[in-house]
Amino acid sequence: MTDLTETPASRTDTEVIVSVRNLKKHFPIMGGLFRRQVSAVRAVDGVSFDIHRGETLGLVGESGCGKSTTGRVLLQLDDATSGSVFFEDQDLTTLSTGAMRRVRPRAQMIFQDPHASLNPRMTVASIIGEPLREHTKMGPVERRDRIDELLSIVGLDPSHANRYPHEFSGGQRQRIGIARAIALNPDFIVCDEPIAALDVSIQAQVVNLLEELQESLGLTYLFISHDLSMVRHIADRVAVMYLGHIVELTDVESLYDNPKHPYTEALLSAVPVPDPRAEDIRKRVILEGDLPSPSNPPPGCVFNTRCPIAEQRCSSEVPEWREIRPAHWVACHFAE
Amino acid sequence: MSASNPQTVLEVSGLKTHFHTQDGTVHAVNGVSFDLHQGELLAVVGESGSGKSVTMMSLLRLIPMPPGEIVGGTAEFADEDLLQLPPEELRKVRGGQIGFIFQDPMTSLNPVLTIGRQITEPLLLHTDLDKNGAKERATELLDMVGIPDAKARLKAYPHELSGGMRQRVMIAIALACSPEIIIADEPTTALDVTIQAQIVGIVKDLRERLDTAVIWITHDLGVVAGLADRVLVMYGGRIVEEAPVRDLYATPLHPYTQGLLASLPRLDQKGQELVSIPGQPPSMYAEPSACSFAPRCPHAFDRCFSEVPDLVEVRPGHRSACFWDVENERPRA
C-alpha cells in the first residue's frame, strides 16, 4: 500500500480506491536517419492524487493537457513510463497480464465519441454481451437476461437489442457505451468526455443517468471533461491539469469559489455563463499567448509563460505540490 | 422593419433549402425570416442539424448544389436579392461586402499558401490596393486581431500557427475588405476556453470600432449571453424564438428554449438538478406539418400535432413560434 502520510487523502477518513503516485507517460518522438527517439511528448509528467470510494473526481484542463492519457494509463490501456497506480492494494503498473485481466472487470471506461467507440458491425446485444462472454461463465439465456436488464437500466428498449449502433441517436449510443461499461458490476469507471459529442439538450439526460447509476450501484468516477460548468455540477472534488501536471486539487466548492492557482482562476474566468446580467459584471483574466508544446515544456513552473503573476523564480524553480489547507493541494510558489 | 429602413442591412424572408439525398429529401431550412441591423451582433443557436449553417450558407449560395436546392425565399442586401444575383455579382459580395468565417479554419485556409497571400488575395480582388498597399493592409489586419509580430507572420503557412492563431487569421481575412456583414459559423467551438475568450474579446472590440453587423452561429448559450444583442433560436429548420438577449434569458417564451436553459449547469451556481429535455431531435425528412418540438414538449396539446405554429410577436421585439401561452399557462388565442 502507499504511504498514506503523504497522500491528498491523509486528513479525510474516506476510503481510497485509486491512488496515483508520480505517474508519468512520455510518448517518444522518432526522427533522424535511423528513426531513433529524438525527444518525447511529456503527456503526463508526474501526477499524484487519490480517488475516494463512491466519489466523482473531476479532471479538467484544456485540450492536450494530458487528461485522456491519465485516464488510459490509470486503466492500463497504455503503459506508464514511470510511477504507480494503486487500485485498492495492487500496483497495476507491476501486474502480469493474467492478474490485470482479473482486475479489468472492476475498472471500466466510457469514451468520448459514441460513434467511434462502438463496432458498427455488431448488434447492441453483442456489444454489451462481449464483456459478459469474456469475463463470466454465463450461458446464453442468462446472458440475454442480463443484456435486457442492462438496456432497461440505461433507459433503452430491450426489444432494440438486435439493432446496430447507426440505428441509434448520439445520446442513445452513449447509453449503449454506459451499459457495456457497467455490465460486469465495476467499482470504478473512467468517463472520458462522455457528453462532449452530444447536443446540449441530450447532455443532461446522460449526466442524470450517470448520477443515478452512481447512487444505485455505488460507483466511483473519474470524470474527464473540459466543460467546467458540468464538472461543477457532477463532481465532488476536482483536479485541474496544465501541460501534463496537476496544478490544483480540492473539493468543488473551494475550487470554484476560491481557486488558489492562477491558472485555475484564469480558466474559470474564461468560462462563459449563460446569463447576460452575470456576464456584464464578471471580471475576466484573459491569458496571453498559447499553450506551450508538451515536448518542450518551459522550465520551472510549466505555467510561467502565460501566468499573470509570474516572477523570476517561476522560470527556474519548480513549485512544490503542497497541501495549503487540509485537502486543498496547489502547485504555485505564491499560493497561500 | 423593412429594407428601406436605413438600420436594416439584411432582410431574409421565407428561406427554404432542401437536400435531395438517396434516403429522401432533407428539409434543412423550412421558411426562415429575419432582419439584421447595422452594427448589431445577432446570435443563432440551436441543436446540431437544426439548420443554422445551411441557413447562412444558403444566403451566399455556399451550399453544394446539387444535392442542395434553395427552394424559396428572398434575401435583400443593398437593394438586391442575394438569391437572384448573377454569379459574378455574388462573388463580389462574398469576401467583399459580406465576410464568412468557418468553424474549422484548417478546412478553409489553403495549406499550401502563406497567410500573407491569403489575406492579400481578397484585397487585390475587391479593392483598388496594389500589391504593396495590400501587404501593408494585411499587416495592419493581423495586428488588429492580436497576432504578434504580424509582418513576419505574413510568410507563415497555416500549419505553423496554433488553432487560436489560425482562427484569428480567418477573422482578419473576413475583415479584409471592411465588410458590412460578417457571418461567423461556430468560430470558437474548436478552441479552448482561454483562447475562446481572447477571440470573443477581439470580435467585441472590432465591432465597436468598425460598426460591422455580425451573425454568430453557436451552440454555446454562455458565449451568446456575453456577446449578443439579439438571438435567434432554431429548431427543426425553423426559427422558434427571436429576442433581445436579456429577454431571452430572463423570460424565454418557447418551451424548447426554456428546456435548453434549464438543462444547462452553471459555473456560478452549484448543485441544482439538471432538467433534461426528453426524446430526440426531429427527423428532417418530412415537410413539417406540425410543431417539430411537439413530441418532446411538456405543453403539447392537439393543435401542436396538426399545425405549424407561426413566429408571432408576443412582446416588443420578442417572438415565439408556439401555440402555448407560457405566461398564462393556456393555449394561445
Ligand SMILES: Nc1ncnc2c1ncn2[C@@H]1O[C@H](COP(=O)(O)OP(=O)(O)OP(=O)(O)O)[C@@H](O)[C@H]1O
Ligand atoms: N499515442 C500518442 N502518441 C503520441 N502523442 C500522444 C499520444 N496520445 C496523446 N499524445 C499527446 O499527449 C498529449 C496529451 O494528450 P491527451 O489526449 O491526453 O490530452 P487531453 O487532455 O485528453 O486533450 P483533449 O481535451 O483534446 O482530449 C498531447 O500533446 C497529445 O498530442
Ligand SMILES: Nc1ncnc2c1ncn2[C@@H]1O[C@H](COP(=O)(O)OP(=O)(O)OP(=O)(O)O)[C@@H](O)[C@H]1O
Ligand atoms: N450536403 C448535405 N447533404 C445532405 N444533407 C445536408 C447537407 N448539408 C446539411 N444537410 C442537412 O441539413 C440539416 C441542417 O444542417 P446544418 O448543417 O444547417 O445544421 P446546423 O444547425 O448547422 O448543425 P451543427 O450545429 O451540427 O453545425 C441537417 O439535417 C443536415 O444533415
Ligand code: SF4
Ligand atoms: S407549439 Fe405546442 S408542442 Fe410546440 S412548443 Fe408550443 S406547446 Fe410545445
Ligand SMILES: [Mg+2]
Ligand atoms: Mg482527451
Ligand SMILES: [Mg+2]
Ligand atoms: Mg453548423
